[in-house]
Amino acid sequence: MRADPLDLDAAWRRFAIRLVTAAALLLAGYLALALAVDPYDTGRPRLVARDGVRPQGPRTASASRGRDPAYDAAIVGNSHVQLISPERLRAATGIPFVQLSVPGTGPGEQFLVADYFLRHHPRARALVLGADAFWCTGDPALPPQRPFPSWLLAADWPGYLRGLLRITVAQEVVNRLGWAMRSAPRRAAPDGYWDYEPDYLRLGDPDMPARVASRAKAAPDGPDPGEGGPGFPAAAALRALADRLGPGTALVLVFPPVAPATLPRPGTPRAAAAAACRAALAAAVAPRGRVVDWSGDRPELHGPDLFFDGSHYRHPVARRLEADIAAALGAPAAGADGLRP
DSSP states (O other): OOOOHHHHHHHHHHHHHHHHHHHHHHHHHHHHHHHHHOTTOOSSSOSOOOOSOSSOOHHHHHHHHTTOTTOSEEEEOSTTSTTOOHHHHHHHHSOOEEEOOOTTOOHHHHHHHHHHHHHHOTTOSEEEEEOOGGGGOOOTTOOOSSOOOGGGGOSSHHHHHHHTOSHHHHHHHHHHHHHHTSSSOOOOOTTOOOOOHHHHHHHOOTTSHHHHHHHHOOOOSSOOTTOSOSOOHHHHHHHHHHHHSOTTOEEEEEEOOOOGGGSOOTTSHHHHHHHHHHHHHHHHHTTTOEEEEOOSOOGGGOSTTSBSSSSOBOHHHHHHHHHHHHHHTTOOOTTSOOOOO
């Protein structure tokens, strides 16, 4: 006896409806759980009443650190200002700093981080921005250098909910539940300081041939593609950020140092483009912002143990740079050179 085709069609429709309904309920249930657990401690409604996050990279940990009310000031940039210690800046200025630098990021991601911090700290006392060569891009989109969780810092709910629909996030929901149930779980550094010196040293001798070659590699005479100007869109974004700052928020723009041998030769198009970029960025923070410029050649940058590679300096340089940042914020710059224009 054959089944009635109409009955088969109806059965398939019921099956499809049940399948879609089950999938929708499963999705809604996951989103409700992820929202309640708040895997990266964004401060949204949460089930896990524990501040901070388990040890993880700054790409995701910044969402927790950037809203921490224990801090009134932030350092934002990439690995070129990562070695700036928030603890030492606090000791020099009396202002509690959090380090929000994220390695491998450019101005686009860093503006997102700065916006997030300022959104959660409308009365911030200081913002320190590290502006390296990535800020000289001519691309107005300021595209990310590497994948970046912009959704995590988003102010809108739809963007955040879409961000939760990731396998890595689902895994972090499970991880956070397990982490939170421990009696004394290990927490990621609240102030965000990540000293990269031990990591570099674990990878090998600072004077291994590849690192020496990186520190000695001469820059080409022409600017990198897309970085020759005359327009520098990051400057416009920086001015917009500066204009939004409250009257009590100090702004310091840092041009980080590089190994002297890698600097562009004077008189070359590359040197002219770099100077034009720095001038545009400095003008964007004027008149209220201060500029700490370590991008040029200095006697303090010449030495055998001051850089790991062409752009990652070591502790002695970081200590001098911190002193200049503190001086720009009004603290005595004991043991450091004065601020350069």
